[in-house]
Amino acid sequence: MIIATNVTKKFGRLTVLNNVSVNCNKGECIALIGPNGSGKTTLVKSILGMVVPDSGFITFNGQNILHNWAYREHIGYMPQIGRYPENMTIGHVIAMMKDIRKSNHNGPLDEELIEQFDIPNMLNKRMRTLSGGTTQRVSAALAFLFNPDVLILDEPTAGLDPVASELLKEKIIKEKQKGKLILITSHILSELDDLVTQVIYMQDGNLLFHKSLEHLQNDTGEKKLSRVIASVMRNQS
Numbered sequence: 116m117i118i119a120t121n122v123t124k125k126f127g128r129l130t131v132l133n134n135v136s137v138n139c140n141k142g143e144c145i146a147l148i149g150p151n152g153s154g155k156t157t158l159v160k161s162i163l164g165m166v167v168p169d170s171g172f173i174t175f176n177g178q179n180i181l182h183n184w185a186y187r188e189h190i191g192y193m194p195q196i197g198r199y200p201e202n203m204t205i206g207h208v209i210a211m212m213k214d215i216r217k218s219n220h221n222g223p224l225d226e227e228l229i230e231q232f233d234i235p236n237m238l239n240k241r242m243r244t245l246s247g248g249t250t251q252r253v254s255a256a257l258a259f260l261f262n263p264d265v266l267i268l269d270e271p272t273a274g275l276d277p278v279a280s281e282l283l284k285e286k287i288i289k290e291k292q293k294g295k296l297i298l299i300t301s302h303i304l305s306e307l308d309d310l311v312t313q314v315i316y317m318q319d320g321n322l323l324f325h326k327s328l329e330h331l332q333n334d335t336g337e338k339k340l341s342r343v344i345a346s347v348m349r350n351q352s
């Protein structure tokens with residue numbers, strides 16, 4: 116579904132992605148993990164076309180994404196920090212997004228998270244007045260709203276309260292079961308335990324490994340993702 120081939124990106128003299136190749140398929144829930152600054156967000160932004168690689172290429176359903184924006188209608192993106200026009204209300208933002216995407220959304224709208232996050236009762240609140248967690252709720256609800264085939268979630272539970280976090284996790288599991296591709300970056304590995312089928316580990320711009328969780332669990336004899344990763348890293352050093 117999404118294939119990155121030998122993707123390299125430099126910012127000045129810093130190589131942020133070094134010849135990264137990955138293959139992400141339908142029905143997978145892939146954890147993109149690694150230390151701060153290892154290139155996870157840059158890889159995600161490259162897939163979204165927000166960062167253009169210096170070399171290498173990315174395809175979506177077999178088509179090179181370069182200068183070819185149509186594929187983005189199939190992706191719901193929840194950024195690490197959602198930035199919205201400050202004076203708009205939540206209602207305005209949702210209406211604007213519906214308007215922008217009205218001709219190309221994938222079947223009926225999915226308003227489940229809007230309801231579960233109690234957003235209908237906050238439609239008149241201006242974006243600048245929202246708490247960090249409420250902004251995250253809006254970002255999450257928008258990512259799922261257009262029923263996309265692919266969900267890219269950058270630190271989705273950061274700032275969410277435990278109830279909202281659990282609701283979002285249940286939603287992710289539900290969408291994975293429908294055969295969607297889900298890519299999640301997170302530093303809170305315990306949050307990923309019930310969700311992920313595969314793990315991509317980045318370090319200093321390099322892809323260290325991309326393996327199924329089952330494979331990693333068999334290799335390490337560990338069950339929990341945090342212990343699996345600790346064991347893999349111990350064995351590498």
Ligand SMILES: Nc1ncnc2c1ncn2[C@@H]1O[C@H](COP(=O)(O)OP(=O)(O)OP(=O)(O)O)[C@@H](O)[C@H]1O
Nearest residue numbers: 126127129131149150151152153154155156157158
């Ligand atoms: N637009 C940019 N200009 C210059 N440097 C950048 C830019 N975007 C990212 N970087 C640098 O690229 C490196 C990788 O950043 P990136 O955000 O991809 O890492 P990350 O793995 O997502 O980190 P974190 O876990 O902290 O979110 C960092 O050193 C960062 O400072």
